[in-house]
Amino acid sequence: MSENTAPMPDFTRWPSFPFEGDMRVKKLAAPVDVEPPRSGEDATDCVACGTPDDAYIWVSERWRVRAMDRPTGLPMVLILECRSHLDLGDLPNLLAAELGVMTVRLERAIRSLDGVARVHVNRWGDGSAHLHMWFLARPYGRLQLRGTFLSLWDDILPVIPEAQWRENLALVAAWLADFGGKANAEPAHIQWESPSTFSVPTATTVDTEPDDSRRPATLGDVEAAKAPPTENPENPDTAEQPIAQQPSPTAASPEAPTTEDQGGVRPSGAKSAASDHRSDLGTEVSPAADPESQYRSERRFPEAPAPDPGNPANSGQAPVQSTLPGSL
Numbered sequence: 001m002s003e004n005t006a007p008m009p010d011f012t013r014w015p016s017f018p019f020e021g022d023m024r025v026k027k028l029a030a031p032v033d034v035e036p037p038r039s040g041e042d043a044t045d046c047v048a049c050g051t052p053d054d055a056y057i058w059v060s061e062r063w064r065v066r067a068m069d070r071p072t073g074l075p076m077v078l079i080l081e082c083r084s085h086l087d088l089g090d091l092p093n094l095l096a097a098e099l100g101v102m103t104v105r106l107e108r109a110i111r112s113l114d115g116v117a118r119v120h121v122n123r124w125g126d127g128s129a130h131l132h133m134w135f136l137a138r139p140y141g142r143l144q145l146r147g148t149f150l151s152l153w154d155d156i157l158p159v160i161p162e163a164q165w166r167e168n169l170a171l172v173a174a175w176l177a178d179f180g181g182k183a184n185a186e187p188a189h190i191q192w193e194s195p196s197t198f199s200v201p202t203a204t205t206v207d208t209e210p211d212d213s214r215r216p217a218t219l220g221d222v223e224a225a226k227a228p229p230t231e232n233p234e235n236p237d238t239a240e241q242p243i244a245q246q247p248s249p250t251a252a253s254p255e256a257p258t259t260e261d262q263g264g265v266r267p268s269g270a271k272s273a274a275s276d277h278r279s280d281l282g283t284e285v286s287p288a289a290d291p292e293s294q295y296r297s298e299r300r301f302p303e304a305p306a307p308d309p310g311n312p313a314n315s316g317q318a319p320v321q322s323t324l325p326g327s328l
């Protein structure tokens with residue numbers, strides 16, 4: 001199929017592309033007839049389901065937020081999970097609606113941190129079956145990191161100081177707890193010794209066979225766990241021309257709140273602090289339908305286009321139903 005003589009795609013010439021020098025396109029592996037199960041495909045075996053609340057920075061009745069096991073290169077990388085053992089397409093309406101609220105709330109919380117210009121929200125899901133949404137913070141002023149390569153830069157940048165990282169975790173947890181749930185400022189599972197144990201380059205990890213039962217410690221680990229056969233299946237959004245789209249370096253200015261924000265006054269720029277976000281979407285929602293149904297949908301998430309994080313038009317605005325619980 002694709003031969004090594006294939007021309008390098010345009011994105012390799014984008015300023016945000018992290019690598020330079022001679023490169024060539026990998027040979028495309030043959031597709032498999034049957035894909036292997038993802039980690040935790042069976043709920044009894046699911047790492048997320050088996051992880052106690054104290055391993056999360058914030059928990060509520062139906063949602064939990066966790067951090068990496070140690071600081072990484074970006075100011076903040078967090079994962080939002082539902083408690084129920086469900087994948088994105090399996091969510092009942094209540095959880096689907098709450099996912100929207102939680103996504104907006106967590107984005108605001110992270111964007112309120114000092115030094116954060118933007119928060120990219122991603123759902124990949126080739127590694128673990130249990131829904132987990134990624135929130136990646138781009139450092140303010142780092143224009144070179146704009147766009148879809150941010151997840152790669154997370155493994156390239158110098159690791160942020162532990163103290164700053166912990167403080168950021170506590171701030172985000174506290175922000176979320178303002179709406180309900182419980183903040184764990186000191187997540188119990190974080191027992192790493194030193195950031196220096198963190199190896200910077202990860203290019204080779206992509207080729208390693210994933211240990212599916214392992215909880216990914218960093219975004220890079222997750223990428224490795226997914227071990228997709230193609231070069232860059234997670235960032236198919238070639239539509240995002242990183243430089244062209246975000247002319248203003250001003251922190252968080254372009255995404256003006258929309259009416260769907262229900263009056264949420266977003267912290268313009270960074271730190272608008274706790275007073276603003278209270279107008280967010282109310283407290284953690286109503287009681288609800290039991291989301292614990294274990295039904296698993298067939299996996300129909302090919303290597304295909306994850307929602308384009310740079311294009312709001314097709315990223316998560318889908319049909320959040322009008323059956324939003326009143327307390328949302």
Ligand SMILES: [Zn+2]
Nearest residue numbers: 046049085130
């Ligand atoms: Zn699970």
